[in-house]
Amino acid sequence: MIEDPRKVLKDIWGFDSFRPLQEDIIREVLAGHDVLALMPTGGGKSVCFQVPAICMPGVCIVVSPLIALMKDQVQNLKKRGVNALAIFSGMNPKEIDVAFDNCIHGNVKLLYVSPERLKTEMAQSRIAQMNVNLIAVDEAHCISQWGYDFRPAYLEIASLREMKPEVPVLALTATATPEVVEDIQNRLNFKAPNVLQKSFTRSNLAYVVLEEDDKLSKLENILRKVGGSAVVYARTRRLTVEVAKYLKVKGIVADHYHAGLSAEVRSQKQDAWLKGATRVIVATNAFGMGIDKPDVRSVVHLHLPDSLEAYFQEAGRAGRDGRKSYAVLLFNNEDKIALRRNLELNFPPFKEIQKVYSALGSYFQLAVGSGEGVSFDFEIGDFCKNFQLNPLSVHSCLKVLEQEGWIYLSDAFYMPSTFRVLVNREQLYDFQLRNPAVDPFIKTLLRTSSGAFGQFARLNEKHIATYLKTTTGKVQKVLMHLHKLKLIEYRPVKEKPQLTFLQPRVSGENLRIDREKYSFRKDRYEFRIKAAISYVEKKICRSAGLLRYFGEKSGPCGVCDVCLENAKRGYSAEDYRRYSAKILGLLAKEPLTEKELVESFASNRKENVLRTLEYLLDECKVSKQEGKIIASSEKQV
Ligand code: ADP
Secondary structure (H helix, E strand, O other): OOOOHHHHHHHHHOOOOOOHHHHHHHHHHHOOOOEEEEOOOOOOHHHHHHHHHHHOOOEEEEEOOOHHHHHHHHHHHHHOOOOEEEEOEOEOHHHHHHHHHHHHHOOOOEEEEOHHHHHOHHHHHHHHHOOEEEEEEOOHHHHOOOOOOOOHHHHHHHHHHHHOOOOOEEEEEOOOOHHHHHHHHHHOOOOOOOEEEOOOOOOOEEEEEEEOOOHHHHHHHHHHHOOOEEEEEOOOHHHHHHHHHHHHHOOOOEEEEOOOOOHHHHHHHHHHHHHOOOOEEEEOOOOOOOOOOOOEEEEEEOOOOOOHHHHHHHHOOOOOOOOOEEEEEEEOHHHHHHHHHHHHHHOOOHHHHHHHHHHHHHHOOOOOOOOOOOEEEOOHHHHHHHHOOOHHHHHHHHHHHHHOOOEEEOOOOOEOOEEEEOOOHHHHHHHHHHOOOOHHHHHHHHHHOOOOEOOOEEOOHHHHHHHOOOOHHHHHHHHHHHHHOOOEEEEOOEOOOEEEEOOOOOOHHHOOOOHHHHHHHHHHHHHHHHHHHHHHHOOOOHHHHHHHHOOOOOOOOOOOHHHHHHHHOOOOHHHHHHHHHHHHHHHHHOOEOHHHHHHOOOHHHHHHHHHHHHHHHHOOOEEEEOOEEEEOOOOOO
């Protein structure tokens, strides 16, 4: 029996109604159809699979690439009384085993899995036994080599489909160009094409692009003019620190944020910003995923991002509350040079990739032929220091190795300490009797963490230390000691990224890299940086330019820097509508040359006619052929 989605939305989330597209998506899913949902970030994507998962009997498998986000969602669902679980690399086999069992026999409604987990034999055999009601694919653009964030592990989702052919797929993304939209549906073996798209127009958001040599004082200027909460994106970790410092000196409450900080510090900084205690957060692109702050008034980029997909996502964090907000991009010629340099850096020579791969094998002491499916804590800084490698180049090589399916790198995520007792109660008691010095410690340990015989239980070193009036360091030492004695298995807290070998180690010279795919991805990268450069260089409406990139047609927004400049020169959005209607009317009768078109208007209108023509060409509403301009047929559009 299927429950009423509205009732579920009200009972579990307390929301009175669905947002417009949510209801359509859910209806399609409940009818058993595959759907690709395109919704800007903050549009409310998660409800689209969480509600059907609860309405239908069975469990929904959610494939998601970011462990931190997965854990957030699971926690939120649990708070609302919905049984949800996550499985990702870094968990030990026993934990994974228990989690899978719960999905088969328990009443788990949502199982979050990171894509590289799907490949494992355990996942395949256990999922086969589950009553799956929906396969939800979050960040679905990751399945496409055409997109800006291809992750080959996503291709494994197709095997889920083969295993559960009757189960519908709901793919969700906030960024997809038309090629990616098509590719996602193909790769996920959609039974029929089915795209539901929310317009990406953000009418309360003014996009502004400024060519600027002195970016810092311009930034200060902007933050003084536009009050309220802000995010400033900088290219490097070092810059985030420097820029935040600069702003603080100028009396603006700012802080920096990047992935190199510990999880605890990051969450403190994030909380202070969410609460409004920190007004401006200066961050690398590690900031923002999963953050839902409605009243951000400005997002400023101090560099040109290497894709409009990334830019649109980051800029879109401004003005979620619908109030007037700004997305400002400051660039100069150096940015363009840096982007072109990135192209070479991101696609290193094969020899370099082989070298890094071999170094990884030595670093983790993996013999040739071993290592498949094994995960390690991985700190890139330490690795580079060990082998005297350049971090930037290593980063690119790892990315290529990942895209070629050799390794999988997960984001840093927090895993609390756990332990389990390896002996039975009598043996432990006997040990306590013989070692009275550790007796109080063991008692406290067992009292503060229940159920540790056989199973892993969480433990908090700080709590134990407070209880025993000692230090956390000493508690850790005793735990290590008990671990060495094989009385307990102790897994200290983890917050490092994980590197997983997806295939057995091979020798460097046997490392296969598909050259054709490699150069295809390089071409796509070049296409994206060209689009980003064209975004800042072209004097057409910023919003229309961005939307066009994502395959959506729209006239000028009237509020971006180009539109405002045009308005100053006597060309408004209304003018655009009037001129374009007349031009399209003329072209519908016959193709005309640019000169003939201009001459159809009064002579003082020339500039406006040409400007309108530029928009129409950009929107593909007209095209140029053999010197004449022709109106595109609806089909072509
Ligand atoms: P996305 O994944 O698209 O970025 P989320 O699923 O995180 O977006 O949702 C963004 C915000 O919108 C969340 O705070 C969520 O609770 C809220 N939200 C989603 N659907 C509704 C709704 N129907 N009514 C009110 N708020 C909603």
